[in-house]
Amino acid sequence: MDYENRFVKVSVDRGLAVVTLDRPPANAVSLEVYDEIRRTFHRLGEDPAMRVAVLTGAGKVFCGGNDVNDFVDLEFDRATEYLAHVRLTFNALYDCPIPVVGAINGAAVGTGIVLASLCDIRIASERAVFALPEIDVGVLGGSRHVMRLAGQGMTRWMMYTGRRVRADEALRARIVDEVVPPEEVMPRAMAIAEEIASKSPPAIRLAKLGLNRTEDMNMKEGYEFECTLTAAVRRTPEAREGAMAFLEKRQPSYAAR
Known part of the structure; x- marks a missing residue:
């Protein structure tokens, strides 16, 4: 199955896919990246050989959020169309028929925290930070997705202030399931994925x-x-x-x- 994307890299081994956001320097998500993410998870789910996926980011950042350049001149009509792409992408990840393990190797802000929250299991680096900073750039974010995990209080605090939450705080708030040293994020995520892949x-x-x-x-x-x-x-x-x-x-x- 074809996974030839510019910014969303996919490697597959024995039914286990590693999906890597790779758009330096911060893996910011543009409209093109949204579409690549959506197509990737649709294809993974449609492939009967696929059993589990790991989602991570290249470099030291998981996902730095939306490309703010997309918002500078974004008017209402275009915003409606743009956000339709965003919704379809988030739905594709949530609805992907195979489990997705998030390997949160660094900052997950804006779209990044939403992508993390849509994974089935989240392993975070001790250096990871999480935020909903959209209030500072003239848009609103994916708070409803984060609220599934963090609950009303923490989500509202993050949404209203744009504050960054450290990995240990995110663990206490149930935004992530486990926090490990940076060098252990991918090995731990892969171990969980392998365990899932061994099941029926x-x-x-x-x-x-x-x-x-x-x-x-x-x-x-x-x-x-x-x-x-x-x-x-x-x-x-x-x-x-x-x-x-x-x-x-x-x-x-x-x-x-």
């Missing part, structure tokens, strides 16, 4: 579908939907292989990656 591929995809769909359901509705997915996964040969491997005290053998 159809079960993992159905698990992500269930987690996304039930996020806004009440408990009874959510569990009812999960039960339909359990029935669906039981139709797969991987389900029987997993059960047999457990009974036989061995590692399951799924289709080759």
Whole structure:
């Protein structure tokens, strides 16, 4: 499958994709980059060989936010069209059928913190910082996505002030799931991705579908939907292989990656 992008680099090995934002110096996101991110995650999800992805940034920055040059002369009509691209990109990452592990290697501000929040699991460098600075450049940001993790108080504080949040604060606010030394970010993210990739591929995809769909359901509705997915996964040969491997005290053998 073709991943020939200018700024979003993709490498694939045995069903594990590493997606790297690579637009020096700060991996700022322009309209072109949004479209490349959207196409990349659509293609990853459509490829049945894909099991998991790791999203990171090249250099010392995860993502420095939007390219502010795009906003200087952005009028209402063009802003509406521009933001449609943004929404579609964010939806593509959230809805990607395979899990996405965020390797937050540095600053994740504006669009960067939103991209991080849309990952399924987030591993952050001790040097990472997080912010919603849009209030200072005449736009509003992706606070609704951040609010899924951080809750109302921290999100409003960040949104109203543009303040930067250190990695340890982000961990306490549940914006990230784990904080590690800078040199351990990618190894840790890759280890988690490898663990996910070792599981039943159809079960993992159905698990992500269930987690996304039930996020806004009440408990009874959510569990009812999960039960339909359990029935669906039981139709797969991987389900029987997993059960047999457990009974036989061995590692399951799924289709080759």
